[in-house]
Amino acid sequence: MKKVENCRLIRKKEIADGIFDFVIESEDIAGETQCGQFLHINCGESTFLRRPISICDAGNGEVRFIFEVKGKGTEELAKKEVGDYIDVMGPLGHGFEIKSGVKNPVIIGGGIGVFPLYKLARELKTADVFLGFRSKDRVVMEEEFERTAKTVIVGTDDGSYGYNGYIASAMEQYLSFHDCDMIYSCGPMPMLKAVKKIAEDRGIRCQISLEQRMGCGIGACLVCSCETNKEGSDKYAKVCTNGPVFYSEEVTLND
Numbered sequence: 674m675k676k677v678e679n680c681r682l683i684r685k686k687e688i689a690d691g692i693f694d695f696v697i698e699s700e701d702i703a704g705e706t707q708c709g710q711f712l713h714i715n716c717g718e719s720t721f722l723r724r725p726i727s728i729c730d731a732g733n734g735e736v737r738f739i740f741e742v743k744g745k746g747t748e749e750l751a752k753k754e755v756g757d758y759i760d761v762m763g764p765l766g767h768g769f770e771i772k773s774g775v776k777n778p779v780i781i782g783g784g785i786g787v788f789p790l791y792k793l794a795r796e797l798k799t800a801d802v803f804l805g806f807r808s809k810d811r812v813v814m815e816e817e818f819e820r821t822a823k824t825v826i827v828g829t830d831d832g833s834y835g836y837n838g839y840i841a842s843a844m845e846q847y848l849s850f851h852d853c854d855m856i857y858s859c860g861p862m863p864m865l866k867a868v869k870k871i872a873e874d875r876g877i878r879c880q881i882s883l884e885q886r887m888g889c890g891i892g893a894c895l896v897c898s899c900e901t902n903k904e905g906s907d908k909y910a911k912v913c914t915n916g917p918v919f920y921s922e923e924v925t926l927n928d
């Protein structure tokens with residue numbers, strides 16, 4: 674059973690308008706975290722349900738998570754100050770698989786989907802990384818990824834910075850000239866659908882991290898179910914425990 678812990682907030686920064694970068698203290702969570710797992714956080718009194726927030730990085734007794742203010746819960750969470758305690762459950766979920774034989778990994782993230790990919794990029798060390806954002810003012814973590822990846826290509830949907838257009842198109846062009854034997858992705862559903870198609874057309878294995886509404890976070894409420902390509906009782910999987918990371922061929926991506 675995953676532990677619920679009160680963790681002290683030790684660093685806090687607003688890295689873009691409404692996007693907060695938090696670091697909390699927890700030897701246990703930092704020691705256990707695998708890339709792509711998440712925390713289930715009690716944001717405060719404004720909301721009954723915990724919020725699932727991806728772990729961006731973990732190690733040396735510290736756990737980092739970055740979130741966008743999107744409603745009452747995250748609004749209250751963003752008001753926490755350094756020294757305050759946060760009620761956290763985790764690490765939860767099934768994260769990214771790092772396969773030993775993979776030689777040319779590609780990571781692709783869109784928007785707030787770039788955050789759970791950072792620890793992965795650090796561990797892979799030699800990934801080609803694609804980061805997509807709406808516009809220049811939403812670009813975050815570019816330099817941090819540059820310090821840990823082989824290549825980093827940043828794009829914006831409106832062309833205000835970097836590659837002009839959807840980041841999946843940038844990756845597709847890149848794959849015409851470069852080898853790749855595993856794609857890791859996280860981001861908005863249209864991007865994930867495009868990435869899945871590009872990967873499957875080229876016969877490249879692809880791991881996808883799904884974002885889903887959650888209730889319990891531990892497999893008990895079924896709020897987070899997603900459709901798989903299996904039949905019968907295995908037709909639906911739980912994003913909180915079977916995922917959030919799945920191989921692209923395992924799941925049907927619905928809007």
Ligand code: FES
Pocket residue numbers: 886887888889890891892893894895896897898911912913914
């Ligand atoms: Fe309750 Fe997944 S959130 S089963």
